Amino acid sequence: MTSIVVQQRRYLTATRSLSGKLLAAQEEERARIARELHDDVIQRVALLGQSLDELATFSHDGDKQFERRVRGLRAELVDFADEIRSLAHRMHPPVLDHLGLPAALSTLAGEIWSTSRLRVGLDLDRSPVEMPPAVAAGLYRIAQESLRNVVKHAGASTAMMRLAHVDGGVQLVVEDNGSGFDTAAPRGAFVNGGSGIGLTSITERARQFGGRVAIHSRPGAGTRVVAWIPLGKDQA
Numbered sequence: 001m002t003s004i005v006v007q008q009r010r011y012l013t014a015t016r017s018l019s020g021k022l023l024a025a026q027e028e029e030r031a032r033i034a035r036e037l038h039d040d041v042i043q044r045v046a047l048l049g050q051s052l053d054e055l056a057t058f059s060h061d062g063d064k065q066f067e068r069r070v071r072g073l074r075a076e077l078v079d080f081a082d083e084i085r086s087l088a089h090r091m092h093p094p095v096l097d098h099l100g101l102p103a104a105l106s107t108l109a110g111e112i113w114s115t116s117r118l119r120v121g122l123d124l125d126r127s128p129v130e131m132p133p134a135v136a137a138g139l140y141r142i143a144q145e146s147l148r149n150v151v152k153h154a155g156a157s158t159a160m161m162r163l164a165h166v167d168g169g170v171q172l173v174v175e176d177n178g179s180g181f182d183t184a185a186p187r188g189a190f191v192n193g194g195s196g197i198g199l200t201s202i203t204e205r206a207r208q209f210g211g212r213v214a215i216h217s218r219p220g221a222g223t224r225v226v227a228w229i230p231l232g233k234d235q236a
């Protein structure tokens with residue numbers, strides 16, 4: 001009996017460590033793809049744009065149709081480059097590496113406003129603190145998924161995002177005044193035909209760094225996601 005319990009614990013620990021490694025590998029892969037899109041694909045599109053500009057100069061006077069067509073293609077190419085750029089930023093926001101987590105969270109709030117018209121209030125401790133890039137990326141993904149859930153499920157009129165230094169770690173809180181849900185009800189992937197993995201992945205991300213996530217919600221009373229990650233010396 002004892003040995004079955006020990007085996008189960010070992011299995012759970014091994015599964016958690018594997019899922020942590022998978023999340024870290026996924027983050028690295030995203031950053032690599034984002035760099036490639038930015039440094040390679042967008043540059044090639046820019047070169048194509050220049051070629052089109054040159055082509056336009058071949059136009060004979062009066063060939064309005066030709067000029068219009070080239071101008072149309074040029075405009076499409078600009079849209080295309082914008083889309084790739086925004087995809088690259090979503091995959092791995094450059095502001096996270098250059099300006100840090102608080103700046104990336106406030107950019108995220110701006111993006112949520114422009115895409116979903118959800119106002120996200122901010123209360124972010126911006127005091128400089130040594131934070132491993134992987135932890136910053138993890139907290140950013142937690143904020144991203146929490147806000148995505150607010151937009152997708154809550155029907156909230158407003159949300160709030162807080163970042164603070166608590167108990168030798170970083171605490172991120174995302175709360176909304178929306179519909180809320182029954183946290184005790186079975187949910188997530190493979191349950192009741194559900195396919196959600198967001199809340200599980202939030203919890204795994206925090207655990208990956210020795211942290212934790214608490215989800216407070218009740219039907220009709222909004223939702224609050226609280227994630228905390230310790231800032232120990234021995235973190236990656």
Ligand SMILES: Nc1ncnc2c1ncn2[C@@H]1O[C@H](COP(=O)(O)OP(=O)(O)OP(=O)(O)O)[C@@H](O)[C@H]1O
Pocket residue numbers: 149150152153154176178179180181187188195196197198199200223
């Ligand atoms: N802020 C919220 N307001 C209301 N309900 C929520 C909120 N966040 C989560 N939920 C409920 O919890 C469920 C599980 O969320 P989860 O993020 O795990 O999955 P999902 O959003 O349905 O799918 P996925 O994240 O995989 O796209 C949701 O389907 C929704 O019912």
Ligand SMILES: [Mg+2]
Pocket residue numbers: 145148149196197198199
């Ligand atoms: Mg979700």
